[in-house]
Amino acid sequence: MxxxxxxxxxxxxxxxxxxxxxxxxxxxxxxxxxxxxxxxxxxxxxxxxxxxxxxxxxxxxxxxxxxxxxxxxxxxxxxxxxxxxxxxxxxxxxxxxxxxxxxxxxxxxxxxxxxxxxxxxxxxxxxxxxxxxxxxxxxxxxxxxxxxxxxxxxxxxxxxxxxxxxxxxxxxxxxxxxxxxxxxxxTAEQFAEFHPAGSLGRQLATVEQYMRRGSELRIAAASDSVRQVFARVRHSGRRTGAVMLADEAGRLVGLFTDSDLARLFESHADAAFDRPIADVMTRNPITLPRAARMAEALTLLRARKISELPVVDEDDRPVGMLDITDLIGIDPDGVPSAPRPALRVVGHPRD
Structure with missing residues (x-):
């Protein structure tokens, strides 16, 4: 009418x-x-x-x-x-x-x-x-x-x-x-239990629910040479663009990405391939605990402009990896503020 x-x-x-x-x-x-x-x-x-x-x-x-x-x-x-x-x-x-x-x-x-x-x-x-x-x-x-x-x-x-x-x-x-x-x-944890689906559910999910784990991870000893690391490290399923490097006790001490490898080639640093990867890795990378919220991880990835985020256990041993390619479509904007697990930032990624 x-x-x-x-x-x-x-x-x-x-x-x-x-x-x-x-x-x-x-x-x-x-x-x-x-x-x-x-x-x-x-x-x-x-x-x-x-x-x-x-x-x-x-x-x-x-x-x-x-x-x-x-x-x-x-x-x-x-x-x-x-x-x-x-x-x-x-x-x-x-x-x-x-x-x-x-x-x-x-x-x-x-x-x-x-x-x-x-x-x-x-x-x-x-x-x-x-x-x-x-x-x-x-x-x-x-x-x-x-x-x-x-x-x-x-x-x-x-x-x-x-x-x-x-x-x-x-x-x-x-x-x-x-x-x-x-x-x-x-609590925020109870709220998350009632919202398992959709964008909000993904934001409220824990890092552990989305991280790569097991055979999908690339983990090597920091004492190995670059050449040894890439010759020995094997993975299956989705490929992550970073190798997590551990000390003799299994604690995460560094990160070496595909971009780091490309930089060695570009700078013709041939001698570096036979030196310990610890010499060229990013030391003490930014990490998250398994209980952290995905919203926190997304905000961190965006703010720091990084593509990989290691996940560690209570003893700083690597247990997972968040890769930006797995998280496309999860929007961190508008996430409600709530008490969150402490973020441990003990170092800085490479520029």
Whole structure:
């Protein structure tokens, strides 16, 4: 359906109007943040004290907000599921466990479908909590705990379409989820367990999951000559562009890359081929422990402009190699900050 242009269209500043919408919603979030009180803590406590999951339900746009909140809950340590309000009264209430907490979302607090669910949920669930703007609503008064964010003005120019109200609900949902997560001392390691796939999953994976190992590695004694190293070192599978060099105790002491070999040829340094490779290797190369995150490794490879990154165990023995050619497509940008294993930088790569 095509709507006719109005007289306002000719002088309508679309960019200014859009900026006004954003500023209006942002201002409302600031106002709501100032209204948070003990009721927020009470909702958090009810959920923390429960042994079951959080059953999130709402109507219309509130249901959409609920779906997003369920995803945030589950990925940050609070088990949750979405309860469709319409299906609930036709049998889906059977999924509610006595240990569950029902979380009802309604701007008005008077949604007929949710009010109808109050009685059954109070019997079936451990507790009922609500998020609403109306402190005197049926929902707020009947809930065991209610997070009331108070009156707000919708950004919609007609004051009809849910806009600021849904933004506020989403933000409050994030505040709930992350407060619960911090209260449970949810860790980056646990977050990674819930995100094994996609770009985020790869960024959160440990170095050990991506490194080359075993017969794919090229390891030699630092006391051997360059010629001996390249005559003896054998590998299978993917070829890495660096040889890791170890001392008599097996500890990593240096790195010699294909680029280093090329430089010897280019400079006609023929005598160097029969001297110990320790004379021409990069000493004390940058390394990572196996428990380091891939995001850390990617950032390091990019910042240092290197193509190979050795992985060592607790005794500095080489156990793996990260090669840049295996990591194309994993983007380190936008990785969340989190406590990380200490990076040991005990030397500098060659220029």
């Amino acid at each position: 095509t709507f006719p242009a109005t007289a306002r269209s000719a002088g309508f500043d679309r960019l200014a109007f859009a900026c006004g919408v954003l500023r209006s919603e942002a201002a409302s979030l600031t106002v709501v943040a100032g209204r948070l009180d003990r009721s927020f803590e009470k909702v958090v406590e009810v959920i923390l004290d429960s042994r079951g999951r959080v059953a999130v339900t709402g109507i219309g746009k509130s249901a959409d907000v609920g779906q997003k909140l369920v995803g945030t809950f589950n990925s940050t340590g609070t088990r949750a599921y979405q309860l469709d309000a319409t299906r609930a009264v036709h049998g889906d209430l059977g999924m509610v466990h006595p240990d569950d907490v029902a979380l009802l979302l309604s701007h008005s607090g008077e949604s007929e479908e949710l009010v109808r669910l109050l009685g059954p949920l109070q019997k079936l669930a451990a507790a009922v909590v609500a998020v609403t703007s109306n402190a005197t609503s049926t929902l707020a008064r009947a809930a065991d705990a209610a997070l009331v964010y108070g009156p707000i003005v919708e950004a919609c120019p007609l004051s009809l379409a849910p806009s600021t109200s849904t933004t506020v609900m989403i933000a409050l949902g994030d505040a709930l989820a992350f407060t619960l997560s911090e209260s449970r001392q949810f």
